[in-house]
Amino acid sequence: MSLSRLVICLGLLLCVSSTFAQTIKKYCATDGAKLDVHLFGSTFEDESLQKLSKKNLTDFKASFKMGDRIRLYSHTSDGYSISFDQCVPGCPNVGFMDQFFSSTCSATIAKRDSRSFERSFAIAVLKNYENPAGGYDIFKSIQQLADVYGVSVDDTKIYAVISMVPSGIKSNDRKGLNKLYRQGKEGMQFPASFPSVDLIGASSSTEIQEFWNDVLDEKAKFNFVRF
Numbered sequence: 001m002s003l004s005r006l007v008i009c010l011g012l013l014l015c016v017s018s019t020f021a022q023t024i025k026k027y028c029a030t031d032g033a034k035l036d037v038h039l040f041g042s043t044f045e046d047e048s049l050q051k052l053s054k055k056n057l058t059d060f061k062a063s064f065k066m067g068d069r070i071r072l073y074s075h076t077s078d079g080y081s082i083s084f085d086q087c088v089p090g091c092p093n094v095g096f097m098d099q100f101f102s103s104t105c106s107a108t109i110a111k112r113d114s115r116s117f118e119r120s121f122a123i124a125v126l127k128n129y130e131n132p133a134g135g136y137d138i139f140k141s142i143q144q145l146a147d148v149y150g151v152s153v154d155d156t157k158i159y160a161v162i163s164m165v166p167s168g169i170k171s172n173d174r175k176g177l178n179k180l181y182r183q184g185k186e187g188m189q190f191p192a193s194f195p196s197v198d199l200i201g202a203s204s205s206t207e208i209q210e211f212w213n214d215v216l217d218e219k220a221k222f223n224f225v226r227f
Contacts, residue, residue, distance in 0.1 A: 028087040029067025038073040040141050040162035041129035053201020066090030074128045084124040089113040138166045139187045146190045158195050164202040171205040184215040196221040
């Protein structure tokens with residue numbers, strides 16, 4: 001590649017990156033919520049639990065409000081990355097004439113950006129479920145959350161789409177879970193400032209919830225919630 005073509009390509013790349021960064025911030029509201037959603041799609045060995053997690057995530061997405069900033073973290077056994085970072089598009093409710101003459105927010109463009117938001121969000125989510133389940137380490141997965149928030153966090157609300165079921169263990173297998181108690185108890189370290197995490201799609205079995213209450217022992221707070 002010639003030097004001139006390289007310069008042109010780099011210029012286009014910088015332009016696209018700048019435009020993307022502007023799109024991220026374009027609809028952010030100063031009073032909007034900040035939501036971090038961590039995706040552990042490979043932890044859903046049970047197909048019915050996987051389907052339920054997708055439904056719960058869809059219901060959760062319906063609660064997003066215009067101006068909220070949404071970040072998706074995609075987690076694998078090798079680590080994690082931010083796969084989506086945008087604010088929910090939309091224009092404030094104003095009168096027809098004000099909207100018609102407004103230069104700050106175009107309803108037409110906002111609708112287009114909203115479709116792009118929905119598409120990008122769905123792609124990021126579904127791609128995370130493509131990783132085949134099996135052989136994952138549930139403790140290592142949760143430790144990744146501790147690694148992300150190793151220092152104090154702001155008012156960002158934290159969510160995790162994760163089964164909370166160890167690989168190869170049935171959610172109601174109390175004996176199998178008990179065998180993993182020491183591994184979980186001694187294998188995870190949480191910072192003192194670790195934030196509360198709401199779980200999306202996690203198993204609702206009594207055995208799983210009691211297991212994690214014992215393992216975490218107030219070192220971290222994971223909330224089994226429904227949406």
